[in-house]
Amino acid sequence: MRVAVLVLVVSVSLTEARCVPTSSPQCYKNSTKPDEDFICEWDERNPEKSQTHILHIWDTVKNSFRTHVKCSKPAQAYLHLEELGTPSRKTDIWVQTQVGNLTCNSSKTSVILECMVKYSKPQIIRMKRSAGILNITLDKPTDNKGAIYEIRWRKRDSEWQNTTFETKDSTIKDFHILHLQNRTIYQIQLRRQAILRSHPCKDSLHALWSDWSQMVDVPSEIRRRPVIRCVEKNPENGTRDIHLSWDAPLPEESVGGVKYILKLLDWPCHKTKKKKQTTNQTYNTSITYSEARISIIARNKVGHSPERHIFIPALKHLNYCNSDMPSNIPKADNNTCLEWYKLEDGETRPKTVNSSNNILLKDIKNEVDHFVRHYYFLHIKRNKQYQTVVMCPFYSKQKAPINGPANVNISDITHESAVVHWLSIPVVEQQGFLQHYVIWISGQGNTKFHQVPANKTSFLIKDLHPGVSYTVSISGRTEAGNGPNSTVNFETHSKEMGTATQSLLTE
Structure with a gap:
């Protein structure tokens, strides 16, 4: 009889050892709101796969169960407020x-549920x-x-330092200032805990710390503007291809990644710059023959560099229309830009530049100042590419x-020729397109007339007579x-002087 009982006890003990209780449960809500589950x-x-769990809630004041919850998910259960009654009691x-047929219980936890608050882990919005x-x-x-x-x-691979701080109610965001050494990479993490102000929770340790936020690398601020290289391909068909490249910031400034923000004013009829964002260190774009402006900043997790401005000038101004460029644009619309x-001086682009996608050249010719040189570009958008057509x-x-x-002056005088030189008439004094220069040579009662192309500034006067005074106008x-x-x-010069001069030149 004793042997049989002993065997039974050992058998039961071995069987009960297979039911291992869970850890004590931790129950909480995610905020201090009174109506939250x-x-x-x-x-x-x-270790057994086929196991079930029941969460028991016992009212220590009334000595009765408040509720039992069968768990639908492993290691987790939800308590609805209406099933609990008063959560402020212990x-x-x-x-x-x-x-199987065996049960075992975790150790009990005595709590005031109303005080059990566990916030979500903090999210760093900005640094x-x-x-x-x-x-x-x-x-x-x-x-x-x-x-x-x-x-x-x-600092990386160093010991943690820590401190606590408290924030106020009803602010839009929470803030904190941390003093760090310059030019050094750091890592940071945060967690938070509710401030419990209701009577049963005051001075209690029920409030729980949230989980730690994700560990974040903190780079140094980017101090210098990006160094940019710009390569412009030869203009063709009204378009210029631009290739930009730049260097990454210093290693301590690049930790955690760097983004580059480009702003482009490459279509004169845009009122604001287009914004492009890239993690690459190169950018390709196409622009018109007109001026283009590009700015770039490098941004990391803690700020951005000073802005670098790039100015790509317009092609050199023409003195006359380029007849090779087509001008048969029938109407103005969003795909055109005048x-x-x-x-005034023929070269300098002024600060004030007009642009419109609603008009063509014929619409402005009578509105601009008379007798003053103006310049215009006519651009179009074709297949998402900008192009200058005139x-x-x-x-x-x-x-x-x-x-x-x-x-006006004379040089290289001989007995039968001379060279006249002059400076071009400034554009501001021309008041129109200079077709040519007119030259009159008067002497011995005769006047000869010549036309010289507008791009010339000298002229050889020939067939003159020796020792004669001439007037050039x-x-x-x-x-x-x-x-x-x-x-x-x-x-x-006299003929003899001219002959002597010629002899000296041939010796």
Whole structure:
């Protein structure tokens, strides 16, 4: 009989050892809101796959069960507020595990459920680092209450340092300032805890710390503007291909990744710059023959570099229309852009530049100042690419030049020839397109007339007579007529002097 009982006890003990209780359950809600339900969690320790759990809630004041919850998910159960009654009374909680026909219970936890609050782990929304100070912006708990935070930080592969701070209610975000060494990479993490103000929770240790936030690398601020290289391919068919490349910031500034923000004003009729974002260190784009402006900043987790501005000038201004460029654009729309401005000195683009996608050149010719050179570009958008179809100077009305050429002088005088030189009439004095220079050579009662192309500034006068005084007069001509003359006098050498000079040159 004794042997049989002993065998039975040993058998039962071995069987009961297979039911391993879970850890004590931890029940909490995610905010301090009074109407929020609870979640309970625990660690499973039983190796058996076929096991079930029942969460028991015992009212220690009334000495009765408040509720039993059969768990639908492993190691987790939900407690609905309406099933609990008053959560401000003390409660015992435990988990009963069943394996086959055997049951075992976890140890009990005595809590006031109303005080069991576990916030979600903090989310770092923004960081800004400058002059050894790191400003951290955090999301607010769902109940918009202040919280107790613990923050820990360290240099890479060093010991953690930590401190706590408290935030206020009803702010949009939570903030903290951390002092760090310059030019050093850090790692930080945070967690938070509810501040319990209701009577049963005051001075209690029920409030739980949230999980730690993800560990974040904190780079140094980017101090220098990006160094950019710009390569422009030869313009073709009204388009220029631009290749930009730049260097990454220093290693301590690049930790955690760097993004590059480019702003492009490459279509003159855009009112604002287009924004492009890339993690690459190169960018390719196409622009028109007009001026383009590009800016770039490098952004890391704690801020951005100073802005680098790139100016790509327009192609050199033409003195006359380029007849190879088509101009048969029938109407203005969102795919066209007319750009125009004064070009008084013939070269300098002014600060004030007009642009519109609602008009063409014929619409503005009578609105701009008369007798002043203007310049226009006509751009189109075709297959998502910008293209210049016309670039050309123009006048709304033309006049004869205000002045003649300046610094008219004579050189290389012989007994039968001389060379006359002059300076081009400045564009601001031309008042129209200079067609040519008109030259009159007068001497011995005769006058000869010559026309010299507008791009020339010298002319060889031939078939002169020895020892004769001559007068040379030069004026510029536009379609409206000749401007004032500029005059110079000279005398040819005698024939003997001319022969002597020739002999010296041949010796």
